[in-house]
Amino acid sequence: MTNLSFAAQKIKQKQKIELNKSVFDFALVYVLEGSILSKENKLKFSKGNLLFLNKTFETLETKKDAIVFVLYFSGSYFKDLHFIQQNFRLSFSPVDIFNSETFLNRSLSLKKENKKLTEQVFELIHQYDREDATTSIFIFHQIMSLFALVENIVKDLGLPIHASYEMSQEIEQYIQQNIYFPDKLQIKSIADQFQISANYFGAFFKKRYAVSYKTYIDAIRIKLIEDRLASNSYSMKQIVEELGFSDESHLTNFYKKKRNATPSSYKRAKNSA
Template structure:
């Protein structure tokens, strides 16, 4: 099964298709898929759900999904990593990761057609329109306006699906939990060693390495580097911090090691 990867904390895309040409696949990011128009079927983890204009689907790392299009469909996708929620928590927005994790891990929400009242459906369509209209797209992940639109989508889902949000599902160690640990500790390099994660999840280091490679189709160290690099690049491009401060924030012993890392990632 194909596995798609995204290392930017937030990205949006929209596209129209008569045939969905992507095979059933997994991904390392969370996704809120909104149907602008069209009809067909969404298959998620073997569950098939019909869709039409206004339908919403939630996809998490570890899920597998694809679409079967019945009539030409205009898709709008909001794709984000856990680093997006943590970025805003570091800026004083509490419990963002907690609520997004809870929602996106809830099988009762993901494996069914979400229902919205007419009023809520119009409100959701308005929020999606705000995101589509926002410029520049390159500033999405750091935009407070876009963050509040994102929060509005989550709030509408919670408000309309409250009964399902109350159902707790026992979880074993999952891809989601591994990603949660990585993004929660992305600024703590000592905790981002395979040995530390193996101990945290009570497995051997060899088992953890095999598990990670199997599910992410990439080595653990390379994955960590590719998550850290966009965060570091954003700090450098903003000019708000000195290189010494950026190096310290991300656990580099000095700026020379940061320069070497940056050069290697940009090759």
């Protein structure tokens, strides 16, 4: 299973699952029959449990009567095929789910109706006996349907999934570096930059900052306009060119919509203060 970003396995006898010794970063494990044990953590996972593992998890051992499905992923798997993720309207990426404290190396016990659907999807993936499994859109759709199901369960249970703080910092840096280039700040452009779907980015941003991405960017641009108007060092033409507006009318209309006043009235008020 080396040099792969994804692999599937069905265990029908006593074996070990040692993600920390594999080339993969994450594993999604479903217990179809019997149980599996973690001797180090003294944990037992029974039939119908769905586990979310990363490299920090110790070795799992299946019992003789166990039938277990395992899907292995590297982080790059979800980045390589991120453009399809937008079809599933996920609020969180699978990587966020694997790393969330809610699920990190823990299990989710499924209800009867969810068990049946989960088992069908895992069986479909396991039966896909072709060399292109790593890049298969069909397989990716099956996997993403599993994570869509997980999100629905999470919402029903009211469980939190915390977004990546590291990615928040990277996004903030990107915005600061490109605030003068509107094309680079379009949601599609920034989603491509971070190799995530546009829908996921929008949901991630709103959860992280409590405002929409557009509202956040507009507020920064308004502040930049007002700073330059107040300084008396910039002409309207210079502000238009610096901030990437098409012309002075474009800037004026943008400002009026946000402030219910014109740039010139703001400048007069500042100069008379």
